[in-house]
Amino acid sequence: MSTTLSDSPARERAATAGDRNIVVTAGAGTGKTTLLVNRLLHLLLHRAEPLAVGDIVALTFTNKAADEMKLRLRTRLNELPANDLAAKALHELEKSQIGTIHSFAAHLLRLYPIESRVDPGFQQDEGRQFDEFFQQEWAVWLDQELGSAAAHEEIWRAALSSVTLEELQELARGFVGELIPLDEDLDVQLGLNGMSPSISDWLLRQAHIAMELRQSHPKINTLERLLEDAATYLERAARQDRCIVSGSWDREVPPLTKQWSRDDHEQAKRIVRVAQAVATVRLDLLQPIVQLIVPFARECRRRFVHTGYISFDGLVARARNLLRDHPLIRRELKRQFRSILVDEFQDTDPAQYEMILYLAEAPDAEVSDWRKITLEPGKLFIVGDPKQSIYAFRRADMEAYDTVVEDHILAQAPPGECHTLQTNFRSHAGLLTCINAFFSRIFPEQAIKGIQPRHDPLLSRDHQASLPGEEVEIRLVRPDVTDADAETAGRAEAEELARWLSEEVFNREEMYEHGVPVKIKPAHVAILFRTLTDMRDYLEALRRYQIPCLTEGEKHFYERQEVIDAINLLRAAVDAHDRLALVGMLRSSLGAMPDVQIETLSRHHLLDYRIARMPDSLDPQAQTAYHAVQPIYALLRDLSSELPGLPLTEVMDTLLSKAPLLELAAASIDGEQAVANVLKLRDLAVQLAKQSVLTLRGLVAELTRRVLDVPDEAESSLAEDLDGDGQGFVRLLSIHKAKGLEFPVVILAGLQRGTNRVPSRIMVHHDWSTGIVGIKAGELQTLGGVYVTAKLEERRRAEQSRVLYVAMTRAKRRLILSAGITRHIAPDSFLAMVAQGFGIDLDSLGADAQTTRLPIGSGTIVLKVIPGKTVPLHANRRERAEWQDLEHDDVAVVRARWGERFRRQQEISRCPPLLSPTFLKGTKSRIVTVRRSRSDGPRSEVASLIGTLAHRILEQWDFADDPTKLIDLAEIMCAAIDAKYIHEYNSIRSSVKEILEVFIKSEIFQILREAIIVGREVPFAIPWSTSESQHSVMEGIIDLVYRLNGDIWVADYKTDHITGEEIGDRAEEYQLQAQIYTEAVSKCLGVRPKGFQFIFLRTGTVVPVLS
Amino acid sequence: EQRFDRDDLASEAETYAVRSAFLQRQSRILYYGFYDVTQVQLDLFHTVVRHYPTTLFFPMVKGNPAYGFAERFFERHLFGLVGQAPQSPGTAIFPGPGHDDGLLRSGQSCRMLSMSGPVDELTVVAKDILTLVEERGYGFEDIGVVARTLTGYTTLLPRIFDQHAIPFTSTMTRPLSEFPLAKACIQLLDLRVSGFRRDRVIELLSSPFLRLSPVCPSNVTPRHNVWDVATRRLGIIKGMDEWTRLTRYLKKDLPLRDDDDGELVGPRISCEHIQHLWTAVSALASSLQSVPDSGTWEDYSEHVQRLCDEWLDGHAGGLDGQADDSHQLLESVAQALVELRRLSAIHREVTLVDFTAAFHRIMEETLVPITSSRAGGVQVFDAMAARGVAFRALYILGLNEKVFPRHIREDAFLRDRTRRFLEVDLGFKIQEKLAGYDEEKLLFTLLCRSAREQLTLLYQRTDEAGRSLLPSGYLAEVQRTVGAGEQVVPRRLTVKFENTPQYHLDRLTPSEMATKFLLMRRVPRRLLEEGYEAGRVVARGLPALSSLDGTEQRLGAYDGITGPLESAWQTMQLSGASPTALQEYATCPFRYFAKQVLRLRPLTVPESIDQIGPAELGTLAHSILRRCLQALSTEGYFSHVAPSIDPLDRLEQVAQAEFERFAGSHPVGYPLVWRLHQERLLTVLRDALREDLAEMAREGWEPVLFEEEMHGRLNAPLSGMPAELAEILITGRLDRVDWSRSQNAYRIIDYKFKTSRNPDTLDKNLLMGAARATRLQPPLYLTMTEALRTRMPGGSTETTCHGVWFYYLAPAWDPSLRQASFPGNAWSSSITPSILQAVTHVLNGIHSGRFFIYASGSCDRCDYRLLCRKSHQPTVWRARLDHALVSPYRALRSAPSPKADTSPVTGSTE
C-alpha cells in the first residue's frame, strides 16, 4: 500500500486494529476489497494470536464479491513466501465462511436443523420453487374458500368489493414472506389495540411541519386552508381521535402557485395526502380480510418448508430467529466465530443486522432484544458507504444502518472507531474535482439521520494530466419536434449518441490507458441507465450503427424472434390444432411461406400439417402453395410423432437436430446473438424438463406462457462476466448493476426520464426500526400502512441522489451525462438534479447547437446542446455483408468423415469391453431371449429362482459328503428365500428337491463323488478378442471344475426343461460356451481340459462337448 | 422381515471369519481399495488379519500432504497391525517437503482448459477425443472422462458424445420419472387425485404408451387433438360431472362456436370422436373408481400395478428399439411398486394423496442406467467409480470450487467434535465430516496419477450465463507445482470457430459447419443440399430470410403485403362485412388479416380461468338485456297491453336462465366469484333497465327490433368512393332499434359492456372513433336506414333516423349508465368527408391486400402477438419507415374529431 496516501493511517489502523469494533466508510473507488483482504491477512497471519480460517466470518453482498475476495485472498496467500500459517490458511480455505449472508445463514440452519425447524438437507430456492408452490397452494385454498361450500362468504364478498382476486393474491404473497412477523398478535399490527407510539409521534411531527408550513405562507388560499385542517386533524389523530373535523377533506391539492416554492409545495401536498390517507383508514373492512389471509399465509409458509426448500428471506429470518431464540447456540457460535467482517453494510437487509449483532455480542450475555445488545470489542469490522446505499427496494434501510452504526458500534464502550477512506484509485483528478463539487450541492453538509449521509469528498491519488475530452461532458439533445415527451426525446438522444460514438469517438478520440494514450474503443465504454426499461431504444440505435453491444439486465429474451419461432414450432408439433402456432411458424424463416400463400392454404383448408396427400381439384395457385409447404409439413409430422415418446429433456434437442433453427438463426441478421439465444432456450427447456411433474404439453404450455407474458429473462450473453473486460462490446447496464464496477468511459443516458412511479395498490412491509407492519390493500390500509408508505417514499426520494452518485463515480477517464430535452423537465429526473448540481438553467438554453464550458468548484465541465432527429433516416445502418456461396464446399469429404465416425461408434457400442458368454450367444446365434409377458410373470420368475437355488446348493456341496445331506442342505437353502415368494414356498421346495433327487441318482453324480473337485462356481476373467474389438475382456463363472483320472473336466449345470432335439438346436450356442470355458481353464490352470460337459440336473443326463 | 445393511453383513461375517473353511483354504488374502471403511468393516478386517496371512495395498506416500488422509487412517487404525513400515513404490504428484521429483508419472503430460459452461466443456472434450483417436492412435477405451460427480452432465454428455459419434460407457443414471412411460403411470393415478382434470386427461390420452385399443375400435385412430379441442369447447375443467357434458354430443356433432343465440353454427366435431372420447374417459373413470381414498401400501401398489397392466403398453413407443426399453421401464416401475409395498412395515393406512406423492418420489429416486444399450468406448465415470481404473488419457471435468473438492458440511446430528472424540479418544473408527476435504485431495491425486500419458484438467471459467465461477483450489496447486499451461476456450461461437484448435473444420458436425459458414455470410450450398437432412430446410429458408431481415424500407410479401386477394374479397362481397371486422383493420391491419382473413382463433384454456372474463360478461349482459326487452315487448309491456308486468322481475328471470345456460357450457371459475359476478352484473343491468325504461317512457320510444341481422350498402355515387369498394355489402346485428311514433323516427341502440375504471376519449366521442375507423358501427349502421325504415311499425318515407346510441354498461363508471350518440344524418352532413375517408381507407387497404403490422397499446392483449413478428426489429422498421404505405394509415389513426352539426355526447363526464 502506498504510504503517500493521505488516508494511509486510517487504512493501516482499519486493517490491523484488534481492540475496537471498526466502521469503515469507503467512498467509491477507494479500494475497499483490498482493505478487506488486508484485514483478513492480518487476522490469519499477523495478529498476536492468529486466527484460523474457520474462526472468521466474512460476509459480502453478492456471490461475485465473495468470489473475488476468496480469489484475492488465495492469490495473496499463494504469493507469500513459504510459511506455515499461510499454508494452513490455504489448506483450510475451502472451509471458510467467506460468502453472502444467505450462504452463511444456510450454513447455520444446516448445523442446527432441529432448532431452526428445517429439513437438514434443504435447498435454497431462488424464487421459482416458491412461485410454483404458492400458485398451487393459492389455487387449492381458493378452491376451498370460493367453492360451492364457501365458509367465509361474507368476508369474501366484502373483500372482493374493494380488491380484485389478483390483488388479494399479491397481499397473501406479501404475508407469506418470512420476514413479516406473523407470530405476534395481529390486532397489534392492525392497530386495534391502540396506536403505536412511533406512529403517534410521527403524526404529531407531521402536524407540526404542516403548521410551520402554514405559518410561513400568510395568505389564505385553498392550500393554506387544507394544510391547516390537515395539521389539526393529524394532531387529533395522534391522540386517537379520528373524527373528521371539517368537510374540505378529499379535495385535490391545488397546483403550484407563485407564493409557494416547489419544495414547500411538494411537502404540503405530501402532508395533506397523509392526512387524507389517515382519514380513510377503515379497519373494519381491512381486518376481516387480513384475518382471512393470515392463517393461509402461516400454513403456506409451514408447508413450503416441508417441501425441502427455503427462500432467501426464509434463510435470513430463520437464522435470525435461531440466534435470537436459542441462547446456547448463540453462545456456541459466538465462541466459534471470533471475527466478523461485513462488506456493503449499507445495503444489508436489517434482519441481517440483527444476525450480525447477535453474533458480535459480548461473550457472557445473550439478550433477546437486539436493541439491548452489548458488542464484544474488536470483533466486528464493517465496511460500507451510506452514499452508495441504493437497494431500498431490497429492504436496505438507512435508518437501520444509522441505528446500528451510531447507537451500537460507535456509542458503546469502548467506542468503536470510524475510519473514512477517501483516496480514490479510479478517476483522475479532473473528474473528481467536478464530481466533488457537484455532490457537495446534492448531499447535505450534515448527515440527516436515517435519511441521507453527508458528503465526503473523494481525493485523487495522483495528478496525472488528462487528455482533451477526458472530462465531464453534458450532452443535451434537442429533438426535432416541439413538445417532445421523455420517450420521444430519448429516441432522438439515442440516435445522436450512437451517431456520435460511431462517427466521432471510436478510433478517433483518445484516452489514457495504463498511462499511455490509446484510441477509444467500444470496450472502453459503458452506458448506464436508471432503469432497464429505458435501455431498448438506445440498444436499437447502437445496433443500427453497427456498434457491438452487450446488455446486462435487459430482459427481452422471450421477445426475440428466434425464440418465438422455436416455441411456435414446438407448439405446432405438439398440438396439430394450434393453428396460431402453425401460422406463426410458417411465417418464420423456417416456414418461409409468404403471407399470400398462407392465405391460399387457409382458404383451401390446408392449414393442417397432417394432410400428407394433395387433395384433388386444387387450383394451380393452391397446388403451388401446397408443394411449397410440404417439406415443412413433413418435418412437423415427423416431430409430432416422435416428441411424445421422448424423455422431456431430449425434446428440445430433437427439435434442434431435425429443424435447423440454429443454422437459420446463424443466417439471420443478428447471427451469433440469435444462435446463442436458441441455445439458451434449449438449456432453459432442459432445466424445465427436469421437473419430474412436467409433461410434454405442460412444457409447451409453460413456454407458451412465457412468450406471451414475457417474463424477465436476459438474452444469452455473448460476453463473460469477467472483471473490467469489455470483450469488444459497449456495455449497457443499469446503475444498480454497475455498482462495484468501473469503466474508462461512462455515459449516463436518458437523464430526462422521471421515475413515473405508480404506487402499488398492495403492500405488506415490515419496518425494522419500529417493528410496525404496514398493510395496504387497494383503498384499504392500516395506519401502519400510511406510516410505512410515507416513510418508504421519503427514503426513496433521498435514495435518488445516491443512485446518481453511484453512477457518476464509475468513470475512470471520461464521464458523459446525456439527455434529450423535453418540453417539461420532470422534477424527479436526473436531468433536473444535474441542472441543480451544476447550476444550469435549462430554460435558458438556446435552440441551436452550442458548446459552453462551465466552471464548477475548481474544475470545468463542458455543456453541449445538439440538435437530434426523432425518426432515424435509415432502418438499418448495418451494411448487409455480401452473401456469397462457399467456394470449396466439399460435401463428399464431410459425409464420408461423419459416415465413418458413426459407423465406428455403432460398431464399438455393439461390442462391450466386458464380454460374457451369454452376450456372445446373443450376438452370434441371434437367439433372442423371449421376454416374459406380464401374465406369465410369476411363473418364469419362480423358474429362474429354482435354477438359482439349485446352483447355490451345489456351490456349497461337497461331493465327498453323504448324498442324503444334499437334501438337508436344500431344505436350509430353500428356507432362506425371499419373503415375496412365501406363497410359492412349498412348490419351490419340492421342485428343488425333486431336481436334486434325480441328480443324486444319476451316473454323473456318482462320477463326481469319485472325482477331485478343483473348484465350484469359479469366477474368471480373461483377455478376449473378437472381430470387432481386440481389447475385450471375457468374464464368467464356471459351475464346476474337477479332475478325474488325471484329466481336468469343466462342467455347467442346466436346470431347463429341455428335450433331446432342443439340445441339438442349441448346439452352436453350447459350443461357444464350451470354447470360452475351456479356454479360460487352460489359461488359468495352465492345463488343457479334457472336455466340457453340460449336466442337465432335471434328467441327470450329460451332454459332452469335446475340445 | 429382516433387513441387513452392509455393516450388518460385515458384523455377521466377523463371527464366521475365524472358522471359515473358505478363508482357511487361502494361502494369502489380498485387500485393496481400502480407506473409507466403517468401524464394523474395520473389525472384520482386524479379525481376518489376526487369523490369516494378509496383504493390504494402501495408497499412501509418507509425509506427502496429499496422502495425509490415508496416512492418518493408517496411523490410527492400521499401524498396530503391521510390524514394519509399509513399502512404498509410488511417487506423488504434489510432493511434500523433500519430494521434489516425479511431479507426474514419467511421460505424462498435463494441460488445463477453461471454458464457459458445461456444454462447451463437454463439446471441447468430445472434439479433443476425436483428435486423440483419429490422429494419435488412441482407442476410445483408452480414454477416461471423469468428474467428481456426473450429476450436472447426465443429459448433456450423452447428447454431445452422440452428436460427435463417440461411443462411451458410463455409470450415469437418470431418474425413472424422466421417461414419458413412467410419467404416464404417475398421470394415471393422478387423474383420480386431480378429479379428472381436463388437461391431464387429454395429456394422458395423447401418450403413445396408453393402451387405447380396448376402448377405441381398431379401425379408428384416437384423435387426442380433436378431443382436446372438443373438451376446451365444452369448458370442461374437471370432475366427472363436467365430463358428462360430452354425452350431449354422442349423437349430434359438436359445433365449434356458439353465437349469442346459443344457436350453433360453424364447423363441427363429429360425434364419433366424442363417442370415443367418452368411452375412453368413462373406462378410465371406472378403472380408477376402485382405487380407494385411503388404504394400505399393498393395496395401492396392487391397484397401480393393475392400472399399469390394464392401461400401459410396454410394447408401444413410436421408435425402433424403444419397445425393449419401454418394457424395461415397466419392469422398473413394477420394482418400484414392490419397494413401496414394504412401507407397510412402517404404517399401514395411507391416503391416496400421500401414496401418490410417495409413488412420485420413488419414481424420481429410482435410477435407470443411461448406457443400457451401450457398452464399449470412452469410460465416463464419477471420481469414486474411477478409483483404481487406469487410462492412457484422462479428462477431469468440473474442477471448480465446491465441485471438486465437493462442498462438505458438518453433520448436524453428529458434529465433528463428537466424531473426533469418538475416534481419537474412544478409538471408534468414524470420520470427521470436514476431514472429507483430505479425502477429496487424495481422490484427486490418485485420479491424476491414473492417467498414463495425458492428463487434461478442465474448469468452467464462467457458467452458461457467463457469470464467473471460481476454479478449484487444486488447479492453483497444480499450476504452481507442474506449471501446466492453460488453454482458454472462448465463449463466443465465432471466436471459437476462428481460433480454437478443437473447433477445426474436421471436427465440426455438419450442422456446426453450416452454422459457421452462415455466420461468416457464406452459403455452403452443397453442404446444405446434400450434407445432412435438415440442411435442405435451411437452403429453402434462406431466400425468405433475406426478405425477412431485409433493410430496404419497403414492406414485402412476408410483412402481410399480399396484394389483392380476389377470392377473399369476393367472399366478403357475398357474405358482407361487419363494422366490427372492418374496424379491426383500423386497429391493426395484420390483426385483421389473422382474424378475419385467415380466421385464426386462439385455443381457450378452461383450466386457467378462475373467473369469467370481461368479454364473456359483455356477451352475457347483452343477451340478458336483449332477451328481457324482447320478452317485455312480446308480452306487450311497451304497447301497454300488460302494464302489470314488473320489468325488473322479468330481468331477474331472464338473467337466471341465461346464467345457467352459460355455466352449462363455459368455464365460469370459482362458484362464489361467479355468484358475485352474477349479482354485480344484475345490479348494473337493473339500473340500466330502470333508467332505460324511464327514458323510453319519457321520450316516447318503444323498442321494436332486437338483435336484428341487417344489411346495408354504401351509397356509392353519393360517396364518391371507388365503385368496387362501394359495392361491398355491410352486415350487422343491431342490438336494438327503438321506434317513436310521435317523432316518426327510430334510433339504433348498441350496448357496450365496459370493465374499465373510466371511459376513454373514443368512448365519449363516437365521431372521432368513426373518423379514425376504430368505431365503425355507428356510421355503418346508418347505411341500413333504408331497410330499417320499412321495418318500423308506422314507417314511411318521412321516417327519420335519430341516430345511433351506445349504451354503456359500465359498473365502474359514474353514473353507471352512460350514453354516447352519433348523429343520424352523418352521411349527409359536415362530417361525411371524414367518415367517408375512414371507411374508404379501410376498404381500400383490405381490397389491395395491405396487412402490415401496426403495433400499439392493443398489442398487449392481442391474440396474434406470437405470429405477427412485432418484436422483430427489421419487420418493425419496415412497418415504421415504409412511408408510402404507412403514413396515410398513421394519419387515419390520429385523425381529429370532425365538427358535427349536432352535439355528439350526452351525459358528458366533463
Ligand code: SF4
Ligand atoms: S400484436 Fe399488435 S401488431 Fe401484432 S397483430 Fe396484434 S395488434 Fe397487430
